[in-house]
Amino acid sequence: MAFSSHSALQRKCHCEKDKMNQGSILYHILNRKRHQHLPTCSCKHESKEKVALGSPYVACKAASEVLLKTVNFIKNLPSFRGLLQPDQLLLLENCWAALFVLGLAQEGVDFEVIEPSRTSILKEILTNREGKGSDEKTITEPSAAEVQKVKSFLTNCWSIDISTKEYVYLKGIVLFSPDVSGLHSPQYILCLQQEAERALTEYTHSVHLRDTSRFNQILLALTSLKSINTPVITQLFFRPLIGNVEMNALLMEMLYTS
Template identity: 40%
Template sequence: LPYFPSQRNCYREQRPHTILYNILSWRDSSRLNDNKLNHNATVHSCNCEQRRAACLKNPKASCQIASSVLVKTVCFMRSLPSFSHLPSGDQVALLRDCWVPLFVLGLAQEKIEFEVTDAPDSSMLRQILLGQGQTEKEAEERRPQPTLAQVHKLKSCLHRLWNLDLSPKEYAYLKGAILFNPDVQALRALPFIEGLQWEAQRALQGVVLLLHPEDTGRFSRILLAASAIQTVSHNLVTELFFKPLIGNADLFDLLREMLFVQHDNR
């Protein structure tokens, strides 16, 4: 079976000189339970309401929590010998493919709740008026904002996972099954990755049968929940949780740096 050791803090000694450090400096996992935000907002079913742009109601606290979950996500990947022994190109390809669903699993496992509100420029008239004064460069750099519909979809995925009440082992093997995705294009170690995913799924099924022998449909429901979180938009996660922290920096470049940073960096 693939080896899934417990997560460890990989980044205790980073230099305070980059955006990456700002993310990592908020990694204290003890804040996760202390800074959970109550989810009291109701997402309206009206289509016009669903299309409204959304942002975090408390971005400072929420971004701190999200950055901590993101670091744990990358640490999980780095902690797997079966992953770290893959060619670096395969590691980058798998990271690009799976960091969002793994991040969502991290939010679910830590039971992180967050509240959103209307974005300041969510009014269509305001967008039109402001757009008239934009330069061509500013218009090109303007990225789509998260919508209430997208946030509702993300929260639905989280509640679906919470209703399953997964154990730590179930979360670990589910993460492995998502991480080792043989459908990613141009993988050099494709047969090895196919085998790792199969082993992770088999191990997950074994744990499910052991912990819930009477629930014959649980394994299928877990796989359906995993399929749902893989439809969560990369843009939603980036814009909602990390743009307030990193601005226009490329988040994937930061993730790649986190993945390959040396443990002995001093």
């Protein structure tokens, strides 16, 4: 599914396009080679500009469907259900945004952004929802540079043409992250992650015998997910729908409601 509007990113920042072709730099990072600085944007004032969804109602509806599929994927994994509930919650809270972005890529959901000034109607609806309170949180749009990271990741995934099975294994690698602080069973979760990595390796090598670089391309795409911030995903796709409701509370309700 795809939807579009006039893109503030494409209209204002031409040098952002150069950031999409940085596989070699990520490859060095992945292989622990010497650090290299990413090319800087000459229009920093533009990349820091705030942006919002160009078609918020359509975009948020699509995002909600992807989030529902993401949570259903998690709750239907026997290996996840076998974890202690505190570990389940920690993994969900720390990994949901990356899994959601993978879901956007898998479902082919594209989006465009515009300057916030053009979303005054939406802002008025949100700020007047259930009346204004003194403790109401301010809805802050993400920067163009942060949103560009999401769009670049999606473009990268689509250029690789990742298959359904590969997405499943990638989601397993992302979900079972032993580095999440506070886990009761980090070693077991590490084993689950390694199992997903092994399955991805075997599948990729068996299906794409002649494409020796494919596995590295997929890993590079996965590495770029780390630069996407969870608050950016929340503010861009879900704050217009849930208002001041805490995202973690919503996720927990979705996870444990049959």
